[in-house]
Amino acid sequence: MGNKIQFIDRLRLGFAVSVAKSVTFIVRSLRLGAASVLPGSIARRIEPRLLQLLSQQVKNGVILIAGTNGKTTTALLLCTILERKGYRIAHNSTGANLENGLISALLETTTLLGTLNVDYAILEVDENIVPRVLTPLQPRIILCLNLFRDQLDRYGEVDTISKRWTKVISTLPVETVVIPNADDPTLSNLGQQLPQRVLFFGLNEPEHYLEAIPHAVDSIYCPKCGHSLDYKGVYLSHLGDFTCPKCSFSKSKPTLESSEWSQILVGLYNKYNTLAAATAAIELGVDEATIKDTINTFQAAFGRAEDLVINGKRVRILLSKNPVGTNETIRVVTQSTDKTTLLVLNDRTPDGTDVSWIWDVDTEKLVERGGTLVVSGDRVYDLALRLRYSQKSCESGLNLIVEEDLPQAIATALEHTPENETLHILPTYSAMLEVREVLTGRKIL
Numbered sequence: 001m002g003n004k005i006q007f008i009d010r011l012r013l014g015f016a017v018s019v020a021k022s023v024t025f026i027v028r029s030l031r032l033g034a035a036s037v038l039p040g041s042i043a044r045r046i047e048p049r050l051l052q053l054l055s056q057q058v059k060n061g062v063i064l065i066a067g068t069n070g071k072t073t074t075a076l077l078l079c080t081i082l083e084r085k086g087y088r089i090a091h092n093s094t095g096a097n098l099e100n101g102l103i104s105a106l107l108e109t110t111t112l113l114g115t116l117n118v119d120y121a122i123l124e125v126d127e128n129i130v131p132r133v134l135t136p137l138q139p140r141i142i143l144c145l146n147l148f149r150d151q152l153d154r155y156g157e158v159d160t161i162s163k164r165w166t167k168v169i170s171t172l173p174v175e176t177v178v179i180p181n182a183d184d185p186t187l188s189n190l191g192q193q194l195p196q197r198v199l200f201f202g203l204n205e206p207e208h209y210l211e212a213i214p215h216a217v218d219s220i221y222c223p224k225c226g227h228s229l230d231y232k233g234v235y236l237s238h239l240g241d242f243t244c245p246k247c248s249f250s251k252s253k254p255t256l257e258s259s260e261w262s263q264i265l266v267g268l269y270n271k272y273n274t275l276a277a278a279t280a281a282i283e284l285g286v287d288e289a290t291i292k293d294t295i296n297t298f299q300a301a302f303g304r305a306e307d308l309v310i311n312g313k314r315v316r317i318l319l320s321k322n323p324v325g326t327n328e329t330i331r332v333v334t335q336s337t338d339k340t341t342l343l344v345l346n347d348r349t350p351d352g353t354d355v356s357w358i359w360d361v362d363t364e365k366l367v368e369r370g371g372t373l374v375v376s377g378d379r380v381y382d383l384a385l386r387l388r389y390s391q392k393s394c395e396s397g398l399n400l401i402v403e404e405d406l407p408q409a410i411a412t413a414l415e416h417t418p419e420n421e422t423l424h425i426l427p428t429y430s431a432m433l434e435v436r437e438v439l440t441g442r443k444i445l
Helices: 007-029 038-046 050-055 071-084 099-108 130-137 158-169 185-193 269-283 288-296 323-334 356-360 363-368 380-389 406-415 429-440
Strands: 062-066 089-091 120-125 141-144 177-180 230-236 239-243 304-310 313-318 340-344 371-376 398-402 422-427
Touching (some): 071 288, 071 304, 141 185, 141 269, 158 185, 177 185, 177 269, 313 323, 340 429, 356 380, 371 380, 380 398, 406 422
Parallel strands (some): 340 371
């Protein structure tokens, strides 16, 4: 780590950093946003190797976190654990996880001369760009959380992504530590093929099995021979305890015993995030007492099971951007006694322009319980139609309110939320940013 940079590279790097910091100052001074992408975009044009030149200065290495769901929460938890031990961290905390966002995050703690003085860089990375950034980043640890169908118009199927990951990860130094999700057949197989040191995380808690494999399932076939996997039980989507009846493939053994680790965040999906961060922290030499204490006092990342108090009423924002993630947030809602929910569906670039995925979501479970559902967003009528098709009868006790204007939709949902209940908001990514801007009066990106 921390390789020396040649003099001419240092000059170009210093100029790129100076320009980027000037852009950051202007953007923030004019309150145009958090400057989490634009500075990196401009600096990268000046010095195309900026990601490499910055990351190689990180003293103890880069920790890369990739996957469809859970990146932001896992990254923040691991960052919090390491900061508790006194380490200096560079972290793309706003969730800007494309190349320009990664560069902007590293630039944040860089001096005007281009010197980056941090112990670790914890970077969540969009699953589609992993092959492009692994070589310049040369990560010390790679966390592979899960692979679900998400934005098919951009990414394609999960098998395509996993093959690209396997190909490029296998070229990294053998000292690289890879930590995949043992409960995900695709990632379990990925870990079993790699020459690097591999640790696994996963659940071993049969009491949390779902009653049946859900409709929104992606990888129930053996990644080695293609035969249908035998599941002892599933925890969410295709994540579970499995074996292949035709070949020798089976679930890898997790490093940690999941039942010994508690969680403070709602949702079983956050148990996976907890275990992933804990496995990485232990690998980095952090003691279990510090890890568990941090977990028990951890505050959710923005929009990810984030709790707010607005006008004296509790509001919980649950990012819902694909079938698996939305099914899990619906499970959180239906397990509560709260009866008011706001759903916001956008189809912008960060969300994916194809919203047909809402027909793979188990909205029937949300509709069956009745109560008030307020819908909004760019594709409000697509969402309203999906909910109407989820009704078994017109007398289901459901109060469905369609409101195109988001601020008005939020106000309406709050009005229908009793003082002693929580309003659950289930937005897609860009919708989550808009919701938070309305509720808190500030932008994230």
